[in-house]
Amino acid sequence: MIEKVQETVAGRMERPYALNQAIVACRPGGTISLPGVFVGGVPTMMGAFVGKGLTLRTGQTHVQRYLEPLMRRIEDGQIDPSFLITHKIKLEDGPDAYKMFQEKNDGCIKVVINP
Known part of the structure; x- marks a missing residue:
């Protein structure tokens, strides 16, 4: 069942560009906070994320x-x-x-x- 929900919702609700913009805008060594609800995968600029040594904080709203x-x-x-x-x-x-x-x-x- 969860796979069907992810198939239906993923790509419609997740906004990868917002996370990628945060990664680009964040200073080296900085922290990105990502509150909310996520169902599917989010393509992310991991090279820039790791290269800047960023920290990701998450949690439900x-x-x-x-x-x-x-x-x-x-x-x-x-x-x-x-x-x-x-x-x-x-x-x-x-x-x-x-x-x-x-x-x-x-x-x-x-x-x-x-x-």
């Missing part, structure tokens, strides 16, 4: 731990996340928006769907 305090700060006006929203769409435009987000077309970062 602590959504449950931080969601409530972050939402409180947003509600209190301490944080304004609206700069992340690049597209606002109607519900019926959802399938096209998923494709746009997946392919990173039109500068798509965050989509808000208004039913």
Whole structure:
């Protein structure tokens, strides 16, 4: 079953260019932090990684731990996340928006769907 999930999801969700950009941008001896959820393999510039003597720190994103305090700060006006929203769409435009987000077309970062 897990192989089928990896076959279906890998290459769609994993973004190897982000990790490779971090490797190129990181100073020699530096540390790259990679929080999140990964299913499949990620092609990586191991030559540059090893050549720079980098350290990779990983772990799951602590959504449950931080969601409530972050939402409180947003509600209190301490944080304004609206700069992340690049597209606002109607519900019926959802399938096209998923494709746009997946392919990173039109500068798509965050989509808000208004039913």
